[in-house]
């Protein structure tokens with residue numbers, strides 16, 4: 001039976017991915033809240049608490065020698081506001097969850113001698129498009145893309161990619177929908193428009209698309225950043 005590790009399995013896209021993969025694989029899941037999915041082997045980890053991540057993840061994967069896929073999905077949205085109004089403490093927390101915890105996860109798996117065939121990190125279009133209010137989230141996703149590209153050079157037995165999944169109707173979007181300041185932050189108006197026009201995808205739908213493209217990602221050079229839409233159009 002294949003094995004899949006997914007972070008952020010308690011809600012949103014990660015939960016949908018876990019529900020889909022658990023039909024055909026043993027899923028190992030990470031999040032602070034328990035997902036209530038008895039079929040998956042779950043470990044509560046606060047990915048912002050970097051000192052504890054390696055030890056807790058190590059316990060979760062202690063009897064595993066190989067993983068077919070690792071999906072680095074958990075993320076912290078931070079806040080939509082100007083950088084000048086944002087504390088370094090908040091930026092540090094967003095970077096911890098969205099970037100450094102993923103470094104610790106990768107390092108722990110490699111140090112434990114676990115063979116990992118494929119790592120898919122969930123990034124965002126905001127990594128590449130500078131938008132006002134994108135703030136620590138956008139910075140962290142850009143750093144995530146570059147970090148995965150660096151790992152691709154170091155760990156040639158593993159295929160890495162970062163993907164932009166498009167807009168998904170999850171708690172993250174609820175926060176953005178409720179946020180005031182559409183004039184100052186045009187990204188909010190764009191997201192509202194997407195919601196009003198029914199352009200937001202359900203997390204189940206996006207999970208199906210990602211699982212459907214899992215082998216297609218391997219056609220791209222390891223370390224690539226790709227949009228899910230582009231992969232579907234090309235293959």
Ligand SMILES: NC(=O)c1ccc[n+]([C@@H]2O[C@H](COP(=O)([O-])OP(=O)(O)OC[C@H]3O[C@@H](n4cnc5c(N)ncnc54)[C@H](OP(=O)(O)O)[C@@H]3O)[C@@H](O)[C@H]2O)c1
Pocket residue numbers: 007008009010011012013014015030031032033034045046047048049072073074075076097122123124125164165166167168169170171172173203
């Ligand atoms: N929603 C969108 O429109 C959209 C668009 C582009 C990219 N993305 C990306 O897609 C991925 C999934 O987003 P989503 O919309 O599904 O988010 P979501 O609904 O907010 O879910 C986030 C998941 O991450 C986990 N998480 C957050 N902080 C954590 C922490 N400190 N420690 C451990 N786990 C933590 C949460 O679990 P706990 O709270 O239980 O810890 C939850 O399971 C993210 O990487 C996001 O950046 C989303």
